Amino acid sequence: MTQFLQACFDGLALGSQYALIVMGFVVIYRATGIINFAQGGALILGAYMTYNVSNTWGWNFYLAIVVSAVVVAIFSILLQRAMLQRIFRETIGVIGGLLLWAASVYNGASHAVGVVVGVVAGLVIWQLAARIEARVGARGPSELPLFGAIMVTIGVLFVVRQIVATIWGFGELNVEDPWELDTTMVGDVILQNAKIATIVLAALGLGLFFIIDRYTRIGIAMRATHFDHEAAIAQGISTKLVFATAFGLAGVVAALAGTSAASGANLITPQIDTIVFLAFPAMILGGFDSPGGAVAGGMLVGIFQNLVKTYVAQPPGWFPTDDLTWLGAGFERVAIFVVMILVLLVRPYGLFGTEEVRRV
Amino acid sequence: MGERADALLDVRNVEVVYNDVILVLRGVSLRVDRGEIVALLGANGAGKTTLLRAITGLLEVHRGQITKGAVHFKGEPVDHEDPSKLVRAGVSQVMEGRRIFAELTVDENLKAGAYTVRDKTKAAAGYERVMELFPALRPRRGDTAGYMSGGEQQMLAIGRALMASPQLLLLDEPSLGLAPLIVEQISEIITTVNEQGTSVLLVEQNAHMALSIADRAYVLENGRIVKDGTGAELLDDDDIREFYLGVGEAGRKSFRDVKSYRRRKRWSA
Incomplete structure (x- = not known):
C-alpha cells in the first residue's frame, strides 16, 4: 500500500509538470492551430531565468519565479508577433544574428565581439531576406502557412537551446530553491518538499489559467476564436490580442514547468526540454484543444508512469513472475506511449478533445 | 429617400x-x-x-x-x-448560416458579441434588451448554444449582433x-x-x-x-x-x- 501511495504521489508531482507543459501547447493550439514546439525552448528559458535571478543575482526565489514567468511570457509574445504578424524577414534576421553570436562565442570570441558579430550578421540577413522577398514578388504581408509556422517553431526550439548554452554553458547547474532535498513524512510515504511545491505551483498556474479562460472577456474571446475564427472577428474580437494572450499564458506555464523541472534534486542542462516530449502522450490523451483534458491527461500519464516504474522494479505478489527486468530500464516511458496508442484506437480525439458539437 | x-x-x-x-x-x-x-x-x-x-x-x-x-x-x-x-x-452583422459559437453557452455567445463594449452598465443594458427581444433565450442562458433549435440559434445570432448596440x-x-x-x-x-x-x-x-x-x-x-x-x-x-x-x-x-x-x-x- 505504501508503495502504491508513494507511486501515486510521485506521479501526481510528475503529472503536474506534464499538465503545465501540455497546457502551454493546448492554449496556443486552440487559439492559432499551431503546435508550438518552441514551447520546449520557453521551458528551458524559464528554468535558466529562474536560476539566473535566484542564484546569480541572489534574489528571493519566489520573486525569481515571477520574473522568469514574465520574461518567458514576453519571449513567447515576441515569437508570436514575429511568426504570425508575418514580419518574416525580421524573424530570420534575429534568428540568424543570435546563431552567429552563439557560434562566434563557441569559437573563442568574447561576448562583446559576439554581440557585434551577431548584430551585423542579423542586419545583413534581414536585408538579404527583404531583397529576396522583393525579387520573388511577395507583395504586402504574405501569409505564413500553418505548416511553415510549425516548422519555424521547431527551428526556434533549437536556436533557444544554443543561445541558452552560450550564456549559461552546457554544464549541470543546481537551482538554489528553498526545498532542496527536504522531505515530509506522511505515514510511511515520503513526500519530497520540492514535489509538493511542484503540485502547488501547478495548481496556482492552472487555476489562474482556468479563471482567465472561463470568466474574463479575453478568455471568452480566446474560446470564440478557436471555434469560429471568422465569426469571432465579426464580433469585433481582436485576433492579434487573442494570439498574444495565448502565447503569453503559454509562456507563463512554460516558465512554471521549467522552474519545477529545475527544483529539488534535479539539475538543469540545456537539454531539460526532453520532458516536453514525454508530455506528448498526455497531450494526445487529453485531447489537443481541451485545457481540462490537459490537466486530466497530465495527471493520468504521470501517475500511470510512476505506477509502472514502481511495479516493474518490484512486481506485486500475485504477478506470475517476479522478474520484469527484461523489459529494460525506463520501460515506464515506453508504457505511456503504448497507452496513448490504445486510447487513440478507441477515441481518436483523445479522452476530452472536442469532436464537434452537433445537434441530434 | x-x-x-x-x-x-x-x-x-x-x-x-x-x-x-x-x-x-x-x-x-x-x-x-x-x-x-x-x-x-x-x-x-x-x-x-x-x-x-x-x-x-x-x-x-x-x-x-x-x-x-x-x-x-x-x-x-x-x-x-x-x-x-x-x-x-x-456596424454589427449576423453572418450567413448563423455562425454562433456552438460549443459556448448562450450567455458566453452574448458576451462575445459585447466584446467591444467596455462599459459594464452598457453591456448589462444591451443584455437586458436582447433578453426582452428574445424571451425564449432567457431560460436557456446556460445551455450549450449548439444544441438549440435552428430558430433559437438564429435568434441568438441576432441577439449577439445586437449586444454591441449597433x-x-x-x-x-x-x-x-x-x-x-x-x-x-x-x-x-x-x-x-x-x-x-x-x-x-x-x-x-x-x-x-x-x-x-x-x-x-x-x-x-x-x-x-x-x-x-x-x-x-x-x-x-x-x-x-x-x-x-x-x-x-x-x-x-x-x-x-x-x-x-x-x-x-x-x-x-
Missing part, C-alpha cells in the same frame, strides 16, 4: 476581386439611410455575401480585395479598416433553413429592432419576407445592381414577381417554362 447627408452607409461603385482574379462585384453602389430597412435580393452567387464582407472588412479572411470604389460609414471611409474598428464604429445591423439570410412561422417571427423582430433606432441592411433570398418589411430594396445579379426601388414598388414589379416570388402575370408558373427563365428577363445586361 433622404439626402446624401443622411446616408449611414454609402457603398460607391465597389469592385471586389478574390484571389487576384475572380471578379465578384462589378461596381456596386448602394445606400442605407438612417432609420431605414434596406433589402438586398439576389440568387445564389450573385455577390450578396461578398458585398457584406466588403462592408465589414472580412474580405481579407477570404483573400478578397476591394479593387475599386469606396465604402463610407457615417461619412468616413471604412473600406480598409480593421473589422473590429467597424464594430466599434457601430447603428447599422447587417443580416445575411436570417430566414435560411427556418420554418415559415419562425421566419415571420424573425421579420417581426427585425421591424422592432429597426423601430428602436437601428438601421438594417437585410440580405435575403426570401424576397417576400424581405420586401414586405423593407423601405427600399436592391436586386443584385452577377455582381451588379440591376434594380432598385421601394419595397412596395418591387413587390409589384412583374420581373420580381416572376423571378423572386414565383408568381407570373398568369398566376403560378409551370416548371416547364423555367428553361426560358434567363432569356425572358427584361433587365438582362
Whole structure:
C-alpha cells in the first residue's frame, strides 16, 4: 500500500509538470492551430531565468519565479508577433544574428565581439531576406502557412537551446530553491518538499489559467476564436490580442514547468526540454484543444508512469513472475506511449478533445 | 429617400476581386439611410455575401480585395479598416448560416458579441434588451448554444449582433433553413429592432419576407445592381414577381417554362 501511495504521489508531482507543459501547447493550439514546439525552448528559458535571478543575482526565489514567468511570457509574445504578424524577414534576421553570436562565442570570441558579430550578421540577413522577398514578388504581408509556422517553431526550439548554452554553458547547474532535498513524512510515504511545491505551483498556474479562460472577456474571446475564427472577428474580437494572450499564458506555464523541472534534486542542462516530449502522450490523451483534458491527461500519464516504474522494479505478489527486468530500464516511458496508442484506437480525439458539437 | 447627408452607409461603385482574379462585384453602389430597412435580393452567387464582407472588412479572411470604389460609414471611409474598428464604429452583422459559437453557452455567445463594449452598465443594458427581444433565450442562458433549435440559434445570432448596440445591423439570410412561422417571427423582430433606432441592411433570398418589411430594396445579379426601388414598388414589379416570388402575370408558373427563365428577363445586361 505504501508503495502504491508513494507511486501515486510521485506521479501526481510528475503529472503536474506534464499538465503545465501540455497546457502551454493546448492554449496556443486552440487559439492559432499551431503546435508550438518552441514551447520546449520557453521551458528551458524559464528554468535558466529562474536560476539566473535566484542564484546569480541572489534574489528571493519566489520573486525569481515571477520574473522568469514574465520574461518567458514576453519571449513567447515576441515569437508570436514575429511568426504570425508575418514580419518574416525580421524573424530570420534575429534568428540568424543570435546563431552567429552563439557560434562566434563557441569559437573563442568574447561576448562583446559576439554581440557585434551577431548584430551585423542579423542586419545583413534581414536585408538579404527583404531583397529576396522583393525579387520573388511577395507583395504586402504574405501569409505564413500553418505548416511553415510549425516548422519555424521547431527551428526556434533549437536556436533557444544554443543561445541558452552560450550564456549559461552546457554544464549541470543546481537551482538554489528553498526545498532542496527536504522531505515530509506522511505515514510511511515520503513526500519530497520540492514535489509538493511542484503540485502547488501547478495548481496556482492552472487555476489562474482556468479563471482567465472561463470568466474574463479575453478568455471568452480566446474560446470564440478557436471555434469560429471568422465569426469571432465579426464580433469585433481582436485576433492579434487573442494570439498574444495565448502565447503569453503559454509562456507563463512554460516558465512554471521549467522552474519545477529545475527544483529539488534535479539539475538543469540545456537539454531539460526532453520532458516536453514525454508530455506528448498526455497531450494526445487529453485531447489537443481541451485545457481540462490537459490537466486530466497530465495527471493520468504521470501517475500511470510512476505506477509502472514502481511495479516493474518490484512486481506485486500475485504477478506470475517476479522478474520484469527484461523489459529494460525506463520501460515506464515506453508504457505511456503504448497507452496513448490504445486510447487513440478507441477515441481518436483523445479522452476530452472536442469532436464537434452537433445537434441530434 | 433622404439626402446624401443622411446616408449611414454609402457603398460607391465597389469592385471586389478574390484571389487576384475572380471578379465578384462589378461596381456596386448602394445606400442605407438612417432609420431605414434596406433589402438586398439576389440568387445564389450573385455577390450578396461578398458585398457584406466588403462592408465589414472580412474580405481579407477570404483573400478578397476591394479593387475599386469606396465604402463610407457615417461619412468616413471604412473600406480598409480593421473589422473590429467597424464594430466599434457601430456596424454589427449576423453572418450567413448563423455562425454562433456552438460549443459556448448562450450567455458566453452574448458576451462575445459585447466584446467591444467596455462599459459594464452598457453591456448589462444591451443584455437586458436582447433578453426582452428574445424571451425564449432567457431560460436557456446556460445551455450549450449548439444544441438549440435552428430558430433559437438564429435568434441568438441576432441577439449577439445586437449586444454591441449597433447603428447599422447587417443580416445575411436570417430566414435560411427556418420554418415559415419562425421566419415571420424573425421579420417581426427585425421591424422592432429597426423601430428602436437601428438601421438594417437585410440580405435575403426570401424576397417576400424581405420586401414586405423593407423601405427600399436592391436586386443584385452577377455582381451588379440591376434594380432598385421601394419595397412596395418591387413587390409589384412583374420581373420580381416572376423571378423572386414565383408568381407570373398568369398566376403560378409551370416548371416547364423555367428553361426560358434567363432569356425572358427584361433587365438582362
